[in-house]
Amino acid sequence: MRGQPVAPSPDLGNGAEPDLTHHGDAEVADGLVDLAVNVRRAPMPDWLADPVTASLADLAAYPDPGPARAAVAARHGRPPAEVLLTAGAAEGFVLLAQALRGVRRPVVVHPQFTEPEAALRAAGHRVERVLLDPADDFRLDPTRVPADADLVMIGNPTNPTSVLHAAADLAVLARPGRVLVVDEAFADTTAAVGVAGEPESLTTRRDLPGLLVVRSLTKTWGLAGLRIGYLLGEAALLERLAAVQPLWAVSTPALAAATACAAPVAVAAERMIAARLAADRAHLVNRLAALPGVRVAGRPASAFVLIHLPGAARVRDLLRERGWAVRRGDTFPGLGPDWLRLAVRDPATTDAFTEVLAEILEA
Template identity: 80%
Template sequence: MRGQPMGTPPGAGAPPAPAPAADGPDLGHHGDAEVGEGLVDLAVNVRHAAPPPWLAEPIAATLGDLARYPDPAPARAAVAARHGRAPDEVLLTAGAAEGFVLIAQALRGVRRPVVVHPQFTEPEAALRAAGHQVERVLLDAADDFRLDPARVPADADLVMIGNPTNPTSVLHPAADLTALARPGRVLVVDEAFADTTTVPGRPGEPESLAGRRDVPGLLVVRSLTKTWGLAGLRIGYLLGAPDLLARLAAVQPLWAVSTPALAAAAACASPVAVEAERAIAARLAADREHLVARLAGLPGVRVAGRPASAFVLIHLPGAAAVRVALRERGWAVRRGDTFPGLGPDWLRVAVRDPATTDAFTRVLGEILEA
C-alpha cells in the first residue's frame, strides 16, 4: 500500500469548520520539553540503550542505497507476518504520531469524535488541527483511571484510547476495549507501549488487539521508537481492515517512511526481535516494581493504580514546585497538568534501572522532607 492519492475517501464530506483551541491543558507539550543539558531524563518514555547488532546493522546497511526511493513492501510484509495479518492490513508511518494525523485528515466525515482521557495528547491535537469538534471522556482517578465502556457515548463514530495508556500506565482488559466497537464506528487503540507489558502466565503482549481481525472498525496504532530507542528515526505502523487503511493511505505523503526506518521495521518484526522484546519487558516489570516500592515509602506520594508500562503516574500535593526542585537537583520528570483529566499535583516518572531509581527517590525524599 502506498501513500498516493486514491480519490475521495468513502464517507468523506466537506472539511468541518476549524475547531477552537482546546481550553485548559497544552496539548502540544511533551516530555522532551522537560529534558535538558545535565538532567537525568525521567521525563521521556524511550528506553536508553544502543540498538543491538541485529537492528543497527540493517539500518547502517541502507546508508549506501539512499539514492533509491523507499520500497515499503518488504517491511510491510514482515510486520504483517509478525501479527498474523495480510500486508494490506498494515500501513507504515513516520512514527505513531503520523498515524494520528492521517486518521484526523482521512476521517473528516465523522460527526462525533471522542477521545478517552487522560491519554497521549497527540490524537486530540491532530483531530483539532484537522477541524474536528472533539469530545472528551475523562476517566476517574478514584477508580484508578479504569475504562468503563458505558461512559463512551453510544453515537460516537470515532473513539480514541490508549492501551497501556500514557500517562496513567493502565492496561485495560481487551474485553473492555472490544466492547467499544460497533458498526459505523472507528475504534482507534494506541498500542505504542504494548510491547512493554507483561502479565504472569500470559506470554506475549497481554490485552493487545494487534492480531484481532474480528473487531469492526478497529485501528491499532503501534510504535517502534520506545523499546528500541528509535525516537529520532520515526517509525510506526497502523493495523486494520484494508479498506480503512486505504482511506488513510490516500492522505499520506508519498515515500513518508525513509529507507533506514523501513529496515528498522523489518528487523523489529523478526523472531529474534520479538524474543528480545519479551526479555526486555520482563526486566522492565522488575524495575517498575522497584520504582513503585521506593515511591510508596515517600510521604505524600501516591502511585496511581497498578502501573503496567514503562512509566508510572504519581499524585503528590505541590507537585509543580517539587518538579522545579527536582530540576535544580538534576532530575527531569514529566509534568501532569498538560494531560486532560489531570492537574498540577500529578507527575509522570519513567522506569529506569534500580540504581537510577534509588538515586532519584533519595533526592525526591530529601526535597519532600525539606
C-alpha cells in the first residue's frame, strides 16, 4: 500500500477510485501472449549489450553518473546541469512528489500513466484531475487546466490513449510559478526515418519556464528490468529533485545503457524501429476496425492502442482463457470497464490475436 491516501480526487464521475498501482505486468502470466505490457521485446543490439556487459567488471566501484549525464545532455542539446538520471522514469515522479511538497494545486491530466498521481498522493498531495473527453479523442484542451495550478502533469504521447498532443498546446501550459511535467516515456516511438527529432517533443525547449520533461529508456530497448530514465529541465529545479534522490540511485550497468542509448547509432535505430512500429500499428488498427463493436480511440501514435468494447471486462477474461493477456482500462482515471489497452506487436501476432477476438465476439 502506498502510504496513507488523501481525500478522493474530484472528477471521477462514477463514485469509485481506480487502482492507481495496477500496471500491465500484473496481467501477464506463464502461457499467455503478452499484449498488456508496452515494452518492446527484441534481442539487444551489440552496441548496447557490449557496454552493459563490460560495465559488470566495474561493480566494485560506486556508480559515476558524469559520463552518462554528459552523453544524454549532448543528445538533447542541453548542458549537463539540465539532466538528472533516474532509476527509470517512475523514480522521477517520486522525486517530484517529495521535492515539491509546497505546491498548492497539483493537477494531473487524465487518462494517463497512473504513477505520477500515485506518487503525489503517497506524498500527501491532494490531486485534482482534468479528464479528457473520449468523444473528442482525448485531445488536450489547454483552457481546461486551472490557471492557478502550480504543478501540471501530462503524458505525450499519452499512455494509455496513444494520443500525441501538439507541442504548441503543451507549451501554452508553461508559465512562471508553475512546474509543467511532460511525460515523454514513449516519445521515441513517434520518431520516423528521415525526420529530425521526435514530433511534438519538448526536449529542446529551454525557453519554457518550469518545464520538466520525463524520459525513459526502458520501452524501446527492453530495459524495464535495468531501470533507467532521466529528467530534462531547469538546473535549479533538478537540484531540488536531486536533493531528495537516494545516493547512487542509478546503477553502473544502467549508466552504461544511458550512454549507449544517447549515441547517434541509437538515435538512428530508434527511428527505424519507430517506422516499423508505425506499420505494425496500422495493421493492428485495420484489423480491429473490422471487428463488430470495437472502436479504436483517436489516432494512435505510440506502441499501444486503446479500444472501447462493450463488455470488455468479460472479453478480457475470455481472452485469458484463450491464452492472451491484455491491459484492463478501468484502473485509469477517466476510463472504465469497457476499455482495453493493447500493445502493438508484429503482424503475425496481431492476426492471431484478432482472429481469437473475432471468435469471442461472435460467440
